[in-house]
Amino acid sequence: xxxxxxxxxxxxxxxxxxxxxxxxxxxxxxxxxxxxxxxxxxxxxxxxxxxxxxxxxxxxxxxxxxxxxxxxxxxxxxxxxxxxxxxxxxxxxxxxxxxxxxxxxxxxxxxxxxxxxxxxxxxxxxxxxxxxxxxxxxxxxxxxxxxxxxxxxxxxxxxxxxxxxxxxxxxxxxxxxxxxxxxxxxxxxxxxxxxxxxxxxxxx
Amino acid sequence: xxxxxxxxxxxxxxxxxxxxxxxxxxxxxxxxxxxxxxxxxxxxxxxxxxxxxxxxxxxxxxxxxxxxxxxxxxxxxxxxxxxxxxxxxxxxxxxxxxxxxxxxxxxxxxxxxxxxxxxxxxxxxxxxxxxxxxxxxxxxxxxxxxxxxxxxxxxxxxxxxxxxxxxxxxxxxxxxxxxxxxxxxxxxxxxxxxxxxxxxxxxxxxxxxxxxxxxxxxxxxxxxxxxxxxxxxxxxxxxx
Numbered sequence: 001x002x003x004x005x006x007x008x009x010x011x012x013x014x015x016x017x018x019x020x021x022x023x024x025x026x027x028x029x030x031x032x033x034x035x036x037x038x039x040x041x042x043x044x045x046x047x048x049x050x051x052x053x054x055x056x057x058x059x060x061x062x063x064x065x066x067x068x069x070x071x072x073x074x075x076x077x078x079x080x081x082x083x084x085x086x087x088x089x090x091x092x093x094x095x096x097x098x099x100x101x102x103x104x105x106x107x108x109x110x111x112x113x114x115x116x117x118x119x120x121x122x123x124x125x126x127x128x129x130x131x132x133x134x135x136x137x138x139x140x141x142x143x144x145x146x147x148x149x150x151x152x153x154x155x156x157x158x159x160x161x162x163x164x165x166x167x168x169x170x171x172x173x174x175x176x177x178x179x180x181x182x183x184x185x186x187x188x189x190x191x192x193x194x195x196x197x198x199x200x201x202x203x204x
Numbered sequence: 205x206x207x208x209x210x211x212x213x214x215x216x217x218x219x220x221x222x223x224x225x226x227x228x229x230x231x232x233x234x235x236x237x238x239x240x241x242x243x244x245x246x247x248x249x250x251x252x253x254x255x256x257x258x259x260x261x262x263x264x265x266x267x268x269x270x271x272x273x274x275x276x277x278x279x280x281x282x283x284x285x286x287x288x289x290x291x292x293x294x295x296x297x298x299x300x301x302x303x304x305x306x307x308x309x310x311x312x313x314x315x316x317x318x319x320x321x322x323x324x325x326x327x328x329x330x331x332x333x334x335x336x337x338x339x340x341x342x343x344x345x346x347x348x349x350x351x352x353x354x355x356x357x358x359x360x361x362x363x364x365x366x367x368x369x370x371x372x373x374x375x376x377x378x379x380x381x382x383x384x385x386x387x388x389x390x391x392x393x394x395x396x397x398x399x400x401x402x403x404x405x406x407x408x409x410x411x412x413x414x415x416x417x418x419x420x421x422x423x424x425x426x427x428x429x430x431x432x433x434x435x436x437x438x439x440x441x442x443x444x
Contacts, residue, residue, distance in 0.1 A: 152273045
């Protein structure tokens with residue numbers, strides 16, 4: 001199968017035929033010395049060295065008791081086969097997480113820095129940094145949410161939107177219906193972030 | 205809803221002073237919104253303008269899109285039991301928007317936390333709660349215009365003035381005057397010709413939005429009346 005078709009099919013598999021991300025599949029063919037591995041029982045290939053994306057995140061706010069869960073949420077992206085490497089620290093380009101108490105009914109909320117112009121959308125570009133609000137009183141309802149919300153909101157910080165396919169298992173579903181769900185990324189999550197930050201691809 | 209927010213005595217004192225200083229006008233003062241956040245937030249909230257705002261005609265220089273995660277509900281019972289108020293309303297106006305949350309670590313980098321807009325609505329029907337038809341209820345929504353910035357919460361836009369909704373509202377025990385919509389789009393349904401329509405489409409199969417989307421208000425109202433007559437069941441969160 002030609003590379004383009006192969007890579008397109010992998011993206012279609014990830015998004016169940018709905019393109020909710022942007023980018024070029026051909027980016028997956030860049031790099032040298034590919035490595036082969038498996039994700040969720042499926043064969044994957046690393047596109048090559050030099051594509052690791054180092055990002056910072058910071059935690060601030062009036063409540064510190066969630067910090068370990070938030071760090072675990074960031075680590076979920078780093079410890080999975082993605083290009084993302086999160087380390088903690090405030091910088092001009094860090095994803096900044098504010099823990100507090102908000103009037104909204106949401107658990108977490110992320111707003112992204114414009115990638116250019118004065119209007120922007122999640123997934124339109126590779127984001128430079130994000131502002132995340134973490135609604136501590138709402139998160140308190142279920143212990144697992146402390147980490148799940150962190151992983152979810154940092155997924156937005158990485159440019160991922162809520163899945164258009166609402167049947168897929170993903171930490172990026174907007175309603176955290178199942179507080180007992182796994183704290184790990186799903187294959188869908190990994191494929192989605194790898195589409196934004198190409199480092200691995202499916203379908204070899 | 206069980207909440208564990210810990211508030212120091214000093215913070216609680218500041219809160220009481222701030223809330224008592226609020227002059228927000230609502231037909232039933234209990235349902236006027238109030239702050240539930242930091243002292244800085246409280247200070248900003250206490251300065252809110254109570255006069256309803258006309259829809260903004262300002263063209264924002266910066267349009268920010270945000271996304272959020274919510275508690276999910278798998279049944280009408282779970283959502284109904286957790287609500288303080290369940291009412292059918294018609295939106296009448298917005299109050300002045302404000303910015304909530306923690307101060308940004310760097311103003312040069314970051315404009316700050318979420319923009320909230322208090323939404324004012326007249327009550328048409330009451331399905332739960334201590335309020336009457338023709339009363340006014342005010343609830344906060346994330347998003348709106350503040351200065352030259354507009355925030356749009358994708359999947360849960362501001363309620364439209366003149367439109368009617370069925371809303372499930374919660375309040376915070378430590379801030380009894382605050383109202384908010386439970387679960388974002390899970391707690392608000394557009395009413396058109398007597399039927400409910402989910403705000404966010406499509407809906408997740410098995411979610412409350414999926415279960416209520418397209419149902420008639422009269423059917424849902426009958427189910428809620430039945431719920432009001434029966435004791436709560438022990439479990440309201442479903443595991444898929």
